Amino acid sequence: MKQIIKTLSWEKDKLKIIDQTLLPEKEEYIELCTIEDVFDAIKTLKIRGAPALGIAASYGILLSVKKAKIKDKEMFFNILEKSSHYISGCRPTAYNLFYGVKRLNNIALRNRHLSPEKIIKKMEQECRKIFNEDIKSSISIARNGNTIIKSGMRILTHCNAGGLATSGIGTALAPIYLAAEKHKNIEVFVDETRPILQGARLTMWELKKAGINCTLICDNMAGFLMQQKRIDMVITGADRIAKNGDTANKIGTYSIAVLARFHRIPFYIAAPLSSFDFSIQSGNEIPVEQRNKEEITHIKGIRVAPEDVNVYNPAFDITPGRLISGFITEKGIFSYRDIASLTEYRGRGNL
Ligand code: MRU
Secondary structure, three states: OOOOOOEEEEOOOEEEEEOOOOOOOOOOEEOOOOHHHHHHHHHHOOOOHHHHHHHHHHHHHHHHHHHHHOOOOOHHHHHHHHHHHHHHOOOOOOOHHHHHHHHEEEHHHHHOOOOHHHHHHHHHHHHHHHHHHHHHHHHHHHHHOOOOOOOEEEEEEOOOHHHHHOOEOOOOHHHHHHHOOOOOOOEEEEEEEOOOHHHHHHHHHHHHHHOOOEEEEEEEHHHHHHHOOOEEEEEEEEEOOOOOOOOOEEEOHHHHHHHHHHOOOEEEEOOOHHEEEEOOOOOHHOOOOOOOOOHHEOHHHHHHHHOOOOOOEOOEEOOOOHHHEEEOOOEEOOOOHHHHHHHHHHHOOOO
């Protein structure tokens, strides 16, 4: 499977990312040289999507310890603690971000008998490992998801869970890319995804680039299409999955899941194990990010609502596990009832 987008890369001690706020008009890459640069890029959605956030946060921590003039081990662990706390505060919902922070802390602790320079080397290897694991996971998600895609299917997706959200070929879009490569005749319907249009701007951009047959719709059109029997399956990504299968994903996902259940259309979540938070029992424990009102009152800097209106802008919603037909992961496709058993796949100390 060809990877057509280089969403992020580690080059000469800098994290290079494609600036997703400029897409689809401009394909521009920027270099992040400090943990503050990484924090800002995540906060302003220059880099976004759960797995990509995990990778970026890990490299952010690496940058902080690499750039500091470390005198001794005490200073090293102080900086590690401060930067872990700092980067954990930039976006609250995607579990991958916290998973990445944990992995780097675990590797540092496991090697605390070494010198700070050597620990930093181990941390750099761990970042590369997280990056490569994500590429591999997306390929396995593609293979597993492809088994349920039949030629002729029309698939609805929401937000962007493609290459732009991972270091590989994506999560929800990965099986779609493979199915198309296998010459299955598929059509993808893409929700524009208000308020900030990840579907219209990003998913359409990458699907078109890959030559996939895709059609853009407004978020409020999904129900009508389902009623007309023009959707055979829904696949979206996830930001955090609780032990009972409750899933946080881009705002609007829950509405689609309810519509899909009403119309008896299978609704799948595609996500790597790094998006599963086994420490929480249900979606009630998932913190939902609230974003600024301008995302709703303005489009591309132009005001589309009266001045000084009240705005409510949650970035994610929670879809109950029982509405999800299956979770497409790198280890196979699982029911929400089987999620607790997936803990066995998490490596030692990687939780
Ligand atoms: O606010 P965003 O753009 O970071 O939201 C992204 C999503 O909701 C994605 O669907 C999710 O992170 C999965 S990406 C593989």
